[in-house]
Structure formats: C-alpha cells, structure tokens
Amino acid sequence: MTDTIIDTSVIQAENARREADLRRDYESLGERLDRRGIAIDAIKEKVAGFSVAVPSWGVGTGGTRFARFPGPGEPRDIFDKIEDCAVISQLTQATRSVSLHIPWDKADPNRLKQAASRFNLGFDAMNSNTFSDAKGQLQSYKFGSLSAADSGTRQQAIEHNLECIEIGRTIGSKALTVWIGDGSNFPGQTNFTTQFERYLASMKEVYAALPEDWRLFTEHKMYEPAFYSTVVQDWGTSYLTATELGEKAFCLVDLGHHAPNVNIEMIVARLAQFGKLGGFHFNDSKYGDDDLDAGSIDPFRLFLVFNELVDAESRYADFRPAHMLDQNHNVTDPIESLMLSAADVQRAYAQALAVDRAALVAAQDANDALAATQELRLAFRTDVEPILALARFEQGGAIDPLATYRAAGYRAKVAEIRPKVEGGTGGIV
C-alpha cells in the first residue's frame, strides 16, 4: 500500500468544497467542446495518463550566480526530497517519477528504491554532473569534462557517467541524461572540431555501457556556463551526437536552451520526424536559461510544443518522449511551483488535444492561413482547468492542489524538523 504524505482528510475536505462547481464546469465545458466535435472525456483520459517527472533538485530553493535565498524547510537530503516529490505527486497525480542527480543524490540504492516505492514513485532518467567539481574529485572540470583536453579528466567524466548508469540500473531507471557545460569563454580557447571529436569519443564509451532497454539523452544548450562556445550548442549538434551514437540515443529539448526568437516547436517537429526526439526539460524563460515555471512566461509556446507532440503521436508508432520539469525556484515554495507547473504542462497537452485536427489539415491544404491559425487559437483559449481538476480528483488528487497544499500546512511542518539554511552568495565570489 502506498503511503501518503498529506493527510487524505485534508484533501477530501478541500475537494468537498469544490466538487459541485467542478462538475458543473466540466459539464458546461463538455457541452462547448461537443459543439466543436471534441469529446471531453477522451481528453480527460489522456490527461489522466500523462505524467511528467520531477527533478530531485527542483524541490530545493534555487539561486543565481549572485545569491541564493533559501526558504523554510529546505530538504536536507535525497530522502527529504523524495518526500517533497511525494507531496507533489499525491496532490497533482501528474508526477509519478523522480529524476535523480548524481552525485547530489548519492545514497544506498536500496534505500532510494524503498523510499520512492513507499510513495509509489518511480525513477526517471539519471542525471550525471560533470559541470562542477565534487568534493575530493581528482581532476577538475574547470576546462571541460567529457570533451576536456586532458585524457584523465575525460576518463573520470566517463566513469562518472558509467556509475550513474550503474546506480540507475539498481533503482529501476531506464535512461541517462547527459548535459555538460563544456565549451569555452574566449575565441580560440578551444578548437571546436577537436573538442567535439573528444566529446563524441567519450560519449561512445558511455553509450557502449548502456543497458539494452535504456535510452541515452543528449541535451543541447546555447550558452552558460560557457560564454563563448558550448560543445552541444544547439539541436543540430545534438542531432549529430545522437546519430553518431546509435539508435538508443535521443535528443532532449529544454525550453530555455535556445537562441532568442528561435521557433522551438519547429525543432520538436524536426527531431520527431527524424526519430530523435527524446523528450523535454520543461520550464519557461524570457531572457536566457531562466528556469522559470513552465507556462509562466509564454503559455502559447508551451501549447504549440504540445501541438507538435499530439501531431507526432498520430504519426510515429513508437513515439514516447520523456517529460521532466527542470526549473529553478528562487522566489516561490518549490513544491507549489512544481505542482502548478505539472498542471500547466498537462494544460498545454489538454489544449492541444482540443484542436480539431481534421479542420486544421483542411485549412492548411486550402492555404486558408487564417482559418488554420484560428483552429489553434480556439483550442488554446479553451479553459481546460475542469478537465485537469477532474482527472486529479478521480485519481485521488486535489481539485485545487495549491489551496489544498496550503491548507495542509506541509511547509510549516517540515520547517519544524528541517534546520534553517542560511542564504549566501552564488557562484561569482
């Protein structure tokens, strides 16, 4: 039996106050969708089956290179983090797995497995870390890791990835995500080609150790922490990497890792078309890799991404992208942000399912640009909250996760147990 973190009576009490309105809203929305030939229950069913992984590091307060301002009840270790993830999962019923980060989450694998299964949580992709130096580490990653000029450093980075696979294998993960910060800060600091050759050679060693039923995700990023060039700088290089590695290698798309103005949904379509879309790191951004809550800055863009995913679902037989949130919560309670972000990802999915695809294709084929784009806008404007809420409710979650979480007083409770963390400067000094 699954343990629950939030007392179910709190959830029941909160839901009881909202159920009648929810059912009325759901019915009314159902009628409006029905007028457009869209079946609301089918959407609800798909939404209910949808899950996005929570990154273990996401439940702690994040920071910038200037500072970090922790909040009350910061998780002390991966076991606290798993409990926080369980809260999110319980209330939203939309986040059934946790994504670990090694070495931050290193612990006895059996304890990890036990801790997660207690809350019926699974483990999503393993994340290796070669962008900072762990204590006692022999070689420094200051000048690169998998692509470093120094062969000892590369070997260490390879072995670290192999260890991540090993841990993941024990706890039931099925994927490894490799994101590296390697690059350069100045023109000439590295040779682009040599560096990429070294990166590919290292990745091939990691790939060779990948279990048969695993996937390897390569993730591009335009810049930061490297400020002049980054080895895997865009989806083009990510695609080349995945192609060089083999059929178990796929490209991960993080919504904040692109150049300004780039049409991300189009990249999604291209990667899916060429069989290399691995999945997503969801978040939102206005400037750089801001790691804000998914859908908080440009919700229409998130919808357009899901519009491609729904299109791809109908095109490709074995299409199963891995979805994860990857956010930095600097000014909010991380649990609150992650709950709402999971819902906002579901929201975009539900809206994309509300597109009348036959009408869309007909307008496209007729060069009726206006009618075509209206189909998308109509779906995006649909307030699908009743669908999400009913899907949560029917699975034992909260109609209103935020209000329920606050009513449960979880943060205050853990703040009593977990010691206060001092704020401090970030990376600059």
Added chain:
Amino acid sequence: MTDTIIDTSVIQAENARREADLRRDYESLGERLDRRGIAIDAIKEKVAGFSVAVPSWGVGTGGTRFARFPGPGEPRDIFDKIEDCAVISQLTQATRSVSLHIPWDKADPNRLKQAASRFNLGFDAMNSNTFSDAKGQLQSYKFGSLSAADSGTRQQAIEHNLECIEIGRTIGSKALTVWIGDGSNFPGQTNFTTQFERYLASMKEVYAALPEDWRLFTEHKMYEPAFYSTVVQDWGTSYLTATELGEKAFCLVDLGHHAPNVNIEMIVARLAQFGKLGGFHFNDSKYGDDDLDAGSIDPFRLFLVFNELVDAESRYADFRPAHMLDQNHNVTDPIESLMLSAADVQRAYAQALAVDRAALVAAQDANDALAATQELRLAFRTDVEPILALARFEQGGAIDPLATYRAAGYRAKVAEIRPKVEGGTGGIV
C-alpha cells in the same frame, strides 16, 4: 585578350602615387610578422589566389520593404551588371566570377557567356527565385513554392530550378543555390512535418537533374519573408536536407540568416567536420538579415569565420567552399561597397593566415585560455592592408580601389548612358 572597363592609365597613375609607401609598409609589416614566425609572402600568395563571387543583383541599389532609393547609373540589365562586375574585378582582382539570378538575369546564354568572357569573368552558382512571382507565371508562390501544398505550384518551382541548371550548364556554372522563402506567418498555417516532406521530395527531383560535376547548395534562414516559421530555418534543417539529398548537396552559410547571438563560426566548423560546408554568402548584420557590407558591423566575427576556414583547409583534403558576397546596398554606390567588401573578406582571410597555429594548439592543449585567445587577437589586430594592396597591385589591380574608382569617374559616365530610375515604395504597399 581581356577587355578593361577602367582605363589602365588611371589605375597606373593612382598606383604610382601609392607604390613607394606601400612597399615600405609591406616591408615593415613583413618584419613584424617575421618576428612572430609568420612569412608575409606566403600569406600574400594565398590572398592573391582567393576570389569571392559577386552577385549580379548586388550592383543595383537595393531597398527595404519601405522604400527603394536608386542612385545614378543603375544597371538596366544583366549586361550592364556584368560591366559593373568587371569594374570590381579589375580594381580588386578579388572577384573573378558573377553569380546569376534567374529570372532576373535571363538572356541568351551565348550572349551571357560572351559578355563575361570579354572581361575574363566566370559564372559562379546559379540562383533560382521562387520567392516572388515573375510576370505571367501560372501559379503564385504566395503560399510556398517547392514546399507548397498545391502540387502544381511545386512542379512549377521544380521546373524553374531545372531551367536554372540548364542555363548554368550552358554558361559554365557548376552549382545551383536554392534558397526559398517558404514557411508560414501564423502558428498552424502549415504543418511543419508535411511541409518539410514536400520540400525534400521537390528537392530530390531537382537534385536528380544535377550534372555530375555540379554541387547543390541549400541555404537556411531563420525568418523573412516568412515571419512565424521557415522551412529551412537553421543549419540543422539545412544539414538534414543536404544529407537526404546526397553527396553533391552542401550547406551554404549566409552570415545574416541566424538567430541573435548565435555562434556562427561554430556552425562553420560543424558543417566542415561533417563534410557538408558548401560555402558562404558574405555580408554583415546587426539586427536581422540586414545585408550590410561584409565586415562593416562585426569584423572580428568575419575573422573568426575565416579562422575556421583556415583550420578546415588543413584538415580536409577536398575542402573548397564557394564564396559569394550577398549584400543589399541601400545608401552607397554598390560598386564601391562590393569592392571594399571583397577586400574585407580577403582581409579576414589574411588575418586568419597570420595566426600562429602551432602556438594556438599548444595553448589550447595546456588549457591556457588567455594565451590561446591572445593568438587570435594578435592576428586580428594585424593591419594586413599592405598584403592585400600588394596582391592587388601585382595582379594589375588598384592599390586603393576606392580612390581609383572615384578618380576614374565611372559612375558619372554610366549615369550619362543609363536612364535615371525613380524611387518608390517597397513591398508593403
């Protein structure tokens, strides 16, 4: 014997005033380079062998969607344009071929050949045009060309490209450049995947007609004229296209066709590494596809591109990228801009040749970021003008092309013959 457009006596007189200083400057520069172990004559020889093609449309005054302001002596047709190109070639000795644009330059191929060979000019890549409707054209390209939903429109666009190959074959061109404006202005207007499938299918028909010794260049562009999505939006899609087509297909890089902040020199390195770098459309830009004179906005970036090219020269046996200027001259005499741009492209090449590559690699291997980047800066700071000027002078060109051109009074002379052109609005109304 080659005809000359500018009276050689003018060139000689202008050169005579500058030769002594030039020789002294060349000697002084040679001594400074020698101190760094760089042989000036070797650079001069490479610079002398370098040529960048001039686009026929570049010699007419360009405009924006708001307006066009023609200058005196606008070329009336391709034959006037070839004469203008001959001036550029004669004075700079750096532009030995002309790149035609069909249908703008359509004319009797034999006359074209004759007109060019009179000035010892060759023909570079042929450029097809399916981004505007030619008079009397059956199908409109309003909603796309090679990727249009309508099959008749696609067929027309394919045939136009085949015609370009046919004309090119007659006049001695060896390449076809395909740039299309196809895309969409609104989310949902087109289906990204379907549209790209249609584009690939059309391109395969064009590719099938390519003569054995030709190359096909595909050119990406982020946006404009389409403002939401573009079929070949970045180098990733361009690479996929070239790969799908075959070994005669390559990617062309236009310096103004990228997202803001993108590291273009890195794209150059990647394409070269994977055997798909076709060549360049040189220009410069600050905001979008501004089509300004090469090196006028960010000369260091142009140098860094050539730094990659020089690196690639030493790595890949059959490395022979096609170089073309592709600029829009709205406020300058196009001939003047093209002369100086050709020189600025050569300048970047000469500076890149002045890099001490052994020292660079040594610094890179030692993670000495500062020393490595200093190698590039040192080369970039070298004022290589004496090298360019002597290379021109020794081949019969002008030590100072701009002053010599102005002294020759060419613009005033053609303005007497060629009728005045009225200005007008651009595309918006």
Added chain:
Amino acid sequence: MTDTIIDTSVIQAENARREADLRRDYESLGERLDRRGIAIDAIKEKVAGFSVAVPSWGVGTGGTRFARFPGPGEPRDIFDKIEDCAVISQLTQATRSVSLHIPWDKADPNRLKQAASRFNLGFDAMNSNTFSDAKGQLQSYKFGSLSAADSGTRQQAIEHNLECIEIGRTIGSKALTVWIGDGSNFPGQTNFTTQFERYLASMKEVYAALPEDWRLFTEHKMYEPAFYSTVVQDWGTSYLTATELGEKAFCLVDLGHHAPNVNIEMIVARLAQFGKLGGFHFNDSKYGDDDLDAGSIDPFRLFLVFNELVDAESRYADFRPAHMLDQNHNVTDPIESLMLSAADVQRAYAQALAVDRAALVAAQDANDALAATQELRLAFRTDVEPILALARFEQGGAIDPLATYRAAGYRAKVAEIRPKVEGGTGGIV
C-alpha cells in the same frame, strides 16, 4: 443615418444561429466569474466602449522586401479602403475610426469626411510619410528626412508634416503620428548627436503648428529601414523627444519595434507613470517588426500590456491612450485579419478586467509571488469570447465576425469591381 456595407439580413441570420449558445455561454461564464467576485456585465460594458483604429493601409495586402502577393479585390484608393474599414467596423463594432497615411490617402478632404461619416467612422491620428519618396518630390529621403544633413530636405519633411496637420484639421483628426526611418546603415555614417539635434529642431517646428487640442505621437523603432542606427531607436529616446517638445507630445508603443526579449509591458508602465504614454500600434511579432496579427504569436504578452493599461486607468485621471492596429497582411484577407485582431485586442482588455486587483495587490504586498502570478494566469485563462460576442451582438455586430463576413461574400463582390493586381518584387530590386 449610417449606411451599412454588409447586408444586415446576413448578420441577423448568422447571429440567429448562434444566439442561444452565446447566451448560455455568457451565463455560464458569468457564474464562474461571479465565484471569483468579478462582475461580467461590467466587463462587457467596458469592452463595448472600447475601440481600436484601423489603419487605411492595413486593408490592402502587404508585402516584404522580397515580394508582394496581392489578393482579389485589392482597394484601389482611399475610398475603397474606407469601405473595407466600414465592413470591419460593422461586424466587430470595435473599430470606430480610420487612421490615414499621407500622401497615400491624399484626396479632397470633404470627400474623405463624407465617405467616412457615411459609415459613422471617425478619423484617428494622421500619419506622415517621410520614409519613401513620393513621385515628383524635390528632395529625396534616401539619407534622412526630419534629421537629414541637408536643410532643404529637412524643410520639405517639416512641411509635409504641417500639411498632414492641415488635412487632419479639416477632416476632424486630433493627432499626428510621426514615425521616421531616419538613421544610418554603417558606423560613422552619421553623428548620433548631431542627427538627433536636427531631428529635435525639426520636430519643434512641427510641434509649434499643432492645434491646441491635438496630440503629437512620436514612435520609436529599433531598426529597419535603417540597419545600424535609428534616430528614435527606443522608448528612452522617444521619451526624451516627447519631453523636449512639450505637454502635447506623447510616445507611441508599437509592439514590434523592440529589441529581442524586451519587457514591453514594463515600458508601458514607465511611460504611463511619467505621463507620456500616447498609445499603441498593435500587432504581433516573433523576430523583428513582423507586423503579424495582434495576439497571434504571444497572446499572453498582449494581455500583460492590457494588465498595465487597466492598472493605469485606475491611477491616472486623464489617461486616454490612442489605440490603433498596425499590421501587414501578407497571406490573409486583410479584412479578416483586422476583424480578428480587433477582437483579440478587446480580448486582452477583457481578460485584464477579469483580474482580481485587490487579491493581486494583497499577494504582491505579502511577497507571495506564486499567488500573485496565479491571479494573472487565472484571468488570462478565462475564455472571454462570450463577453466579446455579446458586446458585438448588442451593438448590431456579428456574434462570429469571420463566419458572417464569409457568408456575406464581400471579398468576391469587390473582386468583381476592383481590378486584379499583379504581384511583384518588393524593395530589394
């Protein structure tokens, strides 16, 4: 009595099919808003009173510097344009005035007045044009207009603006909008300071001729048609200009005239705070000044702009910004785009009115970032279409303007009368 362009029986028939659903949807939405303490009728009243001007040039098909692809029934002159504007006004009841562009719309002022009043249309701000050369114009604007180095050119540009005021005065306009393309394409081409001094001096002469009850709008733009620098490049320079001129001068914000990633809603707040927000040119964009339909690319941004406007309404007594659409319709029927854009501007306004401002301020004061941003998201997610539709319906417009317009067959009818226009290249050649 006002003439109608679209047969009212068509409107009535179309509305009849939709009225029952609309009333049910309005009621259901009303109930949901009521739960949040928001009165739906108050929003509807404000929406009904809202009007956005249509630019005369917007009803013709636009183009890019590469090409223009006209559609059927292109308006031949300002009188055709006024009829097209009347269609938009009749069906949407949201566009009660037309904004003229001189010299494009030059005609006998009395005829203009008559043509507009026939459809109960007023005249919004007058727009001068010194970014292209009119036929027969003495001085060219190639190198600038109000800021040109040549004093004769500046004088001509000043006089053109005075003429615009004069025409506007006759037809009942109350504002002049000055947008110039002046700038430079190359570093050094102009001296920033000298050029701005000349611009200010010219503007002061224009301002001196402004009638007492008029406003002068200065409009900034980052780039295009000038590609290195633009005289009024951002809101900072626009603010300086308005301040230097005097209390009748205000800043106009065009949503597509900013640098990538800029927070436009914040600029709106700043200009309002310092008493210089003149109004808007609404459109949307993904890359540059794309001039796409308002709300088509980033509807949340449009909402956030209106969130500031609603905030400002409550702060500043004499706050009355002028709203205009300023779009380029390259692939759609311009009338259709303008109808939907007017509705989308209203939609953003309605959503902004649905914000619970007391709750918002409370969350802000409590540093409850999540609750604060949820207030905005909740309002944005509200599908306010029933409010807009009922506001239209009650004023005699169409519940569904697009369907009704298509049912009325207006485009086909004018295409019979108005001659077909050939497509062609844009400004580049």
Added chain:
Amino acid sequence: MTDTIIDTSVIQAENARREADLRRDYESLGERLDRRGIAIDAIKEKVAGFSVAVPSWGVGTGGTRFARFPGPGEPRDIFDKIEDCAVISQLTQATRSVSLHIPWDKADPNRLKQAASRFNLGFDAMNSNTFSDAKGQLQSYKFGSLSAADSGTRQQAIEHNLECIEIGRTIGSKALTVWIGDGSNFPGQTNFTTQFERYLASMKEVYAALPEDWRLFTEHKMYEPAFYSTVVQDWGTSYLTATELGEKAFCLVDLGHHAPNVNIEMIVARLAQFGKLGGFHFNDSKYGDDDLDAGSIDPFRLFLVFNELVDAESRYADFRPAHMLDQNHNVTDPIESLMLSAADVQRAYAQALAVDRAALVAAQDANDALAATQELRLAFRTDVEPILALARFEQGGAIDPLATYRAAGYRAKVAEIRPKVEGGTGGIV
C-alpha cells in the same frame, strides 16, 4: 615612495629584450599615421593619462550559478586583493584605482587607505551590495532591497548605502554606484509602478546623504538575477532615475546589461548629450551578462563606444566619465585578464583618437556613407599596440605585461602563501 610588488629588475629585463623593436614599430606607425595627418605623440599622451579602475572582486576567480573553479593563490581578503591590483597597476600603468564592494571588502578604513597608498592606488566608486544577504543580516533581500514591499527591508538597504558612503568618505572615494537586482520572476509578482516609486523614494534618501563633491551612479541591467522584470531595466529607466535624483546623479553603462542587438554606442551618445553619462563598467559578452574580458568578443563595438567618448570630449566641457572594469574571470588568471582588458580599453581609446574627425564630419555632411564609415574602419584597423606599449614603458610599466607577469612568477609566489580554495557549486543548489 611607492612600493612595488613585481621586482623592477624583472620588468627591466623583459623590457630590455623588447625596447628596440618597440621603438622601431612606434616610429613606423608614427610615419603611417602622419601620412593621414594624425600625430602619434598626441595619442600616446592621452593614452598615458587614461586610467580604468579595477574592481576588488575582479582579482578573485569568478563563477557561474553552476560552479566555481578557484585557481591557485586566490586572494584571502581585501588586502590580498589590493596587492593583486597593485601588480596590475604596476605592469600596465593603466589602472590607478580600486573599486571596493561592501560588505565584501569591509575593513578598518585606515588600514584600507594605507594599503592602497602604499602602491599609490586610489579608491574609485564604492559599490553597495543589496543583491545577496550578508551573514547576520536582519531582513532578507530575497524579494527586493531598495524597492522591497517591506519598509524595514528598504530601510536596511538605504542604511547599507549610507554606510558605503561613510566608508568611502574616509578612504577618499568620490562616488557611489548603486546596482540592485530587484525585480520579479513572474508576471504580476510586483507592480512595476509601485515598485519603481519605492525605489525612487529610497534612492532619494541615499542621494540626500551624498557629499557635495560626490557623484551617484545608477546602473541599469536587463535581467539577472531577476528573470521577468528588473526595476532599472534599461537606460530609459536609469535616465529617469538620475533625473529624478538631481545633478549629482548619473547613469553607468555596463556593456553586458543590454538586450540582444542593442546599439550601445548610441545609448552612450544620448546619455552624454543629456548630461547624464556617468561612466562605464567595461567587459564583453556574446549572450547575456557574460562578464568576459573587455574587447574579447566584439572589439569593434568597444572601439565604437570610445568613438562616442572622443566625440563627447570635444563637445561637453565637464565631461569626465568614470571608467571601471567589471568582469568575471572563470577560466583565466584574473590578474592576466585584467591587465589585458585594461590594455584593450586603452586600445579602443587610442584607435578612436586615430579617427580623422574633420574628414569624418565632411563625409557625414556630404552623405558619403562609405567614406564616413571607412574613416572609422581605418582607425580601427590601426594596430596601436606600439603606442600603448611605449606609454606603459615610459611610465615604468611593462612593454609586454603578460610575458613580464609570467616571468615574475607572481602567481606561484602567492599560491605558496595563500591557501588552496576548494571548488564548489554555484547558486543553484
């Protein structure tokens, strides 16, 4: 008498090996400049008189939010930092003052004064820090400082600034720089107008305490650490702030704090024209606030900034901008980066002094865009290194600061004394 950190015999030995070449290069350059009517000695004199301040925090290895990788010999405190600054000053003779950051550099003012005067270093602007929480601080700046909703927090931030003034007064500083990270991460988190009102009110209290002969610098930044909005987001808001405060308030321009593609040199011109240019934080960037070495990414832009400064020098009587380096050195020896950056700032100044301003103005007035921009390019292409080197040499500095610094073995020496610092994660966890 001034102490020296680097043994003067090392400098003399290194200089001796380079002096002859330098004198020959200087002479040769002088001759070439003379041909263009430019006097080399006049440039050298101005360069010799130029100084850019070094920020105390710049001599320690910087980091990102992902990690920090310290190098050997990290300064332990402000006194170590002053010694490092003294090395830079001694070798480059271009950095005569240090800019302190409070509370990081807090120490007994008398000791500070003594430590600096020992090396003949002065103190530049004081920098307050309200973007991170100092240990033991009562109120947190998590939700803002000078603009925080909480009045106690604002008061604390004001008092901190007053303390900075107080310390600065004691040690001989004459300016206070206020940069705050205040803003918001989500739409709605703060009210733009209310927040700016609070900021202005706080700043007025700080300004009121400013000594008569001091200047207050306000510094804008587009984003980071706040990722949706920043209170002082651009030069427009910075200008409004300085204007509201009074005549001792000026705007500081950091080259990395702007939106992509922004024309920074134009902002420099505008601020100078309206009497509000306070000075610079020099660095370079490709993506965001990358804080790379000045001139390392876009040296032409740095030159264009100085082209405006030289223009302003001749226009405004009391023009005396404050120059400071503000860089983050993640992969280089900070001392090396700062030495070369100081030289690169001087280089841009020297190149700007090599512009033939009469010829430039003549070309501008004649609308000869090409000739005008060529004047700038000609100056920029001038390799002015001999001027900088001789200016250094004549003042007792090193002809080649980098080689001399390495020859002196300073880093190894301090690494023996200063303890090794462990690397670690940055702000994110």
